[in-house]
Amino acid sequence: MYSLQGIGKSFGGIDVLRDISLTLKPGQRLGITGANGVGKSTLINIATGFLKPDSGHIQLNNKTLTHQPAWAFAQAGIQRTFQNTRFLTTANLGEQLLLAARAPESKRRLTKLIELSGLQASLHLFPDEIPLPMLRKAEVIRGLAASPEVLFLDEPSAGLTTFELDQFGVFLQQNLGQKTALVVVEHRFDFMLMITDSVVEMQLNRGLVKRGADVKT
Amino acid sequence: MDMYLASVLTNMTLIAFLALSAYLVLVVGEVSFGQQAFFGIGAYITASATALAGAHIFWGLLAGAIGGASCALLLGLLTIRLSGIYFAISTLCFAELLRFFLLHLRFTQSVDGRIIGPDGPEGFSNIRWIFENHYQVTDFLLLAVTCLIILLIVLFSLERSPIMLGARMVGNDPILAQSQGLNPTRYRLSFITLSGAVAGFGGGLFALFNTHIEPAMFGVMLGIHGLAYAVIGGLGSAVGPLLGVFLDIGLLESIRPLAAYRMIIFGGLVAFLLVFRPEGIISPRLVSRLKSRWRNRHV
Amino acid sequence: MDMLQTSIDGLMIGSTYALLGLSFALVFGIMRRINLAFGACLLFGASLAIYLEPILGWGAWGLFVVTIVGVALASAYVERLCFAPHSKRHGAVTAMVASFAVWMQLDEISSQLLPQRTHAFQGIEVPNFWWGEIFVRGDQLLHFVIALVSILVLYLLLYKTRLGLLIRATADSPDTAHLLGARVPWLGFIIFLLAGILGGLAAFMILSADGYVTPLFGLWSTFKGLIAMIIGGVGSLMGAVIGGLILGLVETHAGAVLGAEFRDMVTFGLVFLVLIIRPGGLMGVKIYRTDSLAQERV
Numbered sequence: 068m069y070s071l072q073g074i075g076k077s078f079g080g081i082d083v084l085r086d087i088s089l090t091l092k093p094g095q096r097l098g099i100t101g102a103n104g105v106g107k108s109t110l111i112n113i114a115t116g117f118l119k120p121d122s123g124h125i126q127l128n129n130k131t132l133t134h135q136p137a138w139a140f141a142q143a144g145i146q147r148t149f150q151n152t153r154f155l156t157t158a159n160l161g162e163q164l165l166l167a168a169r170a171p172e173s174k175r176r177l178t179k180l181i182e183l184s185g186l187q188a189s190l191h192l193f194p195d196e197i198p199l200p201m202l203r204k205a206e207v208i209r210g211l212a213a214s215p216e217v218l219f220l221d222e223p224s225a226g227l228t229t230f231e232l233d234q235f236g237v238f239l240q241q242n243l244g245q246k247t248a249l250v251v252v253e254h255r256f257d258f259m260l261m262i263t264d265s266v267v268e269m270q271l272n273r274g275l276v277k278r279g280a281d282v283k284t
Numbered sequence: 285m286d287m288y289l290a291s292v293l294t295n296m297t298l299i300a301f302l303a304l305s306a307y308l309v310l311v312v313g314e315v316s317f318g319q320q321a322f323f324g325i326g327a328y329i330t331a332s333a334t335a336l337a338g339a340h341i342f343w344g345l346l347a348g349a350i351g352g353a354s355c356a357l358l359l360g361l362l363t364i365r366l367s368g369i370y371f372a373i374s375t376l377c378f379a380e381l382l383r384f385f386l387l388h389l390r391f392t393q394s395v396d397g398r399i400i401g402p403d404g405p406e407g408f409s410n411i412r413w414i415f416e417n418h419y420q421v422t423d424f425l426l427l428a429v430t431c432l433i434i435l436l437i438v439l440f441s442l443e444r445s446p447i448m449l450g451a452r453m454v455g456n457d458p459i460l461a462q463s464q465g466l467n468p469t470r471y472r473l474s475f476i477t478l479s480g481a482v483a484g485f486g487g488g489l490f491a492l493f494n495t496h497i498e499p500a501m502f503g504v505m506l507g508i509h510g511l512a513y514a515v516i517g518g519l520g521s522a523v524g525p526l527l528g529v530f531l532d533i534g535l536l537e538s539i540r541p542l543a544a545y546r547m548i549i550f551g552g553l554v555a556f557l558l559v560f561r562p563e564g565i566i567s568p569r570l571v572s573r574l575k576s577r578w579r580n581r582h583v
Numbered sequence: 584m585d586m587l588q589t590s591i592d593g594l595m596i597g598s599t600y601a602l603l604g605l606s607f608a609l610v611f612g613i614m615r616r617i618n619l620a621f622g623a624c625l626l627f628g629a630s631l632a633i634y635l636e637p638i639l640g641w642g643a644w645g646l647f648v649v650t651i652v653g654v655a656l657a658s659a660y661v662e663r664l665c666f667a668p669h670s671k672r673h674g675a676v677t678a679m680v681a682s683f684a685v686w687m688q689l690d691e692i693s694s695q696l697l698p699q700r701t702h703a704f705q706g707i708e709v710p711n712f713w714w715g716e717i718f719v720r721g722d723q724l725l726h727f728v729i730a731l732v733s734i735l736v737l738y739l740l741l742y743k744t745r746l747g748l749l750i751r752a753t754a755d756s757p758d759t760a761h762l763l764g765a766r767v768p769w770l771g772f773i774i775f776l777l778a779g780i781l782g783g784l785a786a787f788m789i790l791s792a793d794g795y796v797t798p799l800f801g802l803w804s805t806f807k808g809l810i811a812m813i814i815g816g817v818g819s820l821m822g823a824v825i826g827g828l829i830l831g832l833v834e835t836h837a838g839a840v841l842g843a844e845f846r847d848m849v850t851f852g853l854v855f856l857v858l859i860i861r862p863g864g865l866m867g868v869k870i871y872r873t874d875s876l877a878q879e880r881v
Binding site for chain 2: 611617619664665668669674675676677679680681682683684685686687688689690691692695802809813817844847848851852854855858859862871874875878879881
Binding site for chain 1: 446452462465468563567569576579
């Protein structure tokens with residue numbers, strides 16, 4: 068159980084987030100949409116520990132994480148991807164994926180995920196030599212290797228064609244597992260419908276509003 | 285072996301410790317202008333332990349390494365919030381302060397009718413371990429090279445473990461490292477401390493070999509040389525800094541007709557080389573590529 | 584009275600440190616780069632001037648002109664070889680090490696030009712005078728005025744001309760300036776030339792006040808410039824000027840109270856404390872904050 072309670076954040080006197088609350092059960096899949104500039108990125112950065120909220124609490128399984136550094140969030144099982152994917156360019160992909168899977172169980176999981184994704188042929192390449200759709204998958208694999216509690220995806224559709232996005236969605240659905248909760252911050256509604264079970268819209272100064280009518284049941 | 289050759293080789297080995305210690309700091313993404321201070325502290329401690337307290341060389345060198353490591357840890361803790369240029373300059377100041385401390389350190393004793401011990405700017409003379417144990421230059425070279433090889437084995441096994449990749453990640457992209465659950469502060473502190481230990485150990489050997497040390501030897505120029513060797517050689521592998529040392533001291537200093545113009549040639553060469561290989565000769569990408577080629581061939 | 588005399592001496596020396604600090608602050612504030620070869624450029628200019636002096640025979644004014652031209656040339660050379668190829672964001676360390684390599688090169692060239700350890704350096708002769716009970720060295724007063732004028736000229740250049748506007752825009756945000764088409768061709772080159780001219784002025788003033796050059800002058804001036812910049816606030820031009828004056832005051836007072844050998848230690852200690860307690864220095868807090876925020880941005 069992961070929860071944000073009453074999160075508030077302002078930059079230079081302007082409230083970007085005001086009283087945002089959110090609860091995720093294991094295995095739940097939530098989509099967050101919203102116009103540009105309503106604070107989606109700020110929310111994902113706060114939720115994963117990269118920004119500190121001005122007010123509110125962040126809890127995971129009754130443990131308070133609010134003031135912990137970002138690496139402690141990751142260790143507690145809160146994983147994320149980045150908008151433009153983020154890898155080291157000085158080491159090949161295989162080494163970097165291995166770094167994410169330290170426990171033997173994670174290593175097994177990682178090997179299986181790599182097989183399913185068709186990434187084996189790219190493992191010896193550097194990230195800047197690998198096409199974006201592959202990198203997106205690799206980033207998800209990196210996040211899933213340690214079977215996290217929550218996985219946050221930051222705009223996974225950016226730069227992908229509809230076909231590539233479809234493939235990505237299928238891969239995600241097949242490999243998320245029962246335990247991991249998923250949060251997707253995204254513009255593409257078709258993609259959201261495919262992989263999430265509920266969608267909320269972030270609105271300026273109103274927080275998260277349910278988009279019940281559009282959501283599949 | 286020719287005496288001159290042996291002493292050039294020994295010097296290269298000793299400076300290699302300094303270059304490797306600069307390398308360890310560079311790996312976690314920081315630049316240090318202060319490694320020479322840990323080298324100097326190690327030299328003074330090892331000299332004191334062997335010459336004043338009569339300790340065995342093993343304990344003397346160990347004490348030097350621990351001394352270097354503690355000073356480095358202290359520096360790391362004091363500068364915990366700093367990075368980039370701010371960190372670099374603070375290492376410079378810290379090193380100069382430590383050197384100033386050595387300049388004013390006076391603790392001389394009479395041992396067997398000789399006055400030994402640190403004596404301010406005069407330095408520490410009569411470190412007679414080499415003579416007492418009847419070491420020739422070549423014997424000492426063997427000792428130093430053995431120590432360097434042991435260090436390299438340690439560093440290579442570190443290189444094969446995820447620790448080194450984690451450190452590189454912390455150095456290149458702290459945000460990415462944090463998203464992988466790595467604690468950048470812990471990595472930085474451990475690598476800075478380790479770099480202090482390596483420099484201190486090398487300094488200890490330096491003191492034993494030179495038999496005389498003085499604070500002026502551990503000025504900032506020494507440290508920047510070590511740093512330059514590491515950057516030229518490349519940050520891909522611990523072999524990089526050694527290559528840097530070899531290029532400067534080994535190749536250029538030994539070509540005697542060029543000696544007077546050595547720095548003009550070397551300086552221009554290095555700047556020119558960095559235009560084409562900004563990550564050094566043995567860059568991380570090169571190493572990564574070689575590793576995967578090697579693996580593909582043998583699996 | 585001694586206190587006052589020491590302070591005035593300190594300010595006089597501090598004004599030349601301010602020029603050294605300004606050179607560093609120009610390069611760092613606008614390009615986020617450190618030029619380790621800065622002092623070596625100064626040494627090279629001075630050595631060239633002394634070397635050419637018997638050939639040209641222009642006396643002190645010849646030294647003045649050749650020093651400045653020499654330093655500016657060396658500075659431009661350093662920019663082309665060490666900084667222009669490494670203009671990408673991650674190139675800072677590489678550029679710094681490259682500039683160190685060129686430092687060694689320029690040092691060696693200088694010692695080829697001037698084989699002896701010490702060489703006399705003639706200054707412009709100005710009578711000294713007493714102002715009440717305070718002794719004022721004429722040449723130092725002249726230098727103080729020259730320093731003030733050059734700081735004023737730099738200010739006018741940066742804040743009252745179109746080029747200055749473009750330079751400042753680039754310093755604030757290179758990407759935005761680029762997008763807006765405010766790209767200054769050869770920006771780095773211009774900055775290094777400016778820094779070189781300021782450095783050359785400082786070199787001439789310091790050396791003619793001392794009356795001689797030694798090979799250590801290069802390292803010395805790099806240190807003073809860096810320290811002045813850091814006390815004032817890394818990258819802030821106003822800060823560098825104030826930092827230079829403070830450095831001059833601290834040095835002369837520490838020298839007068841504790842003796843010459845403690846002088847450098849006090850300075851290094853001061854800089855270390857400034858960095859730990861207030862890394863932005865006196866005036867560079869904003870620059871420090873933006874830089875560290877940029878590092879933390881996801």
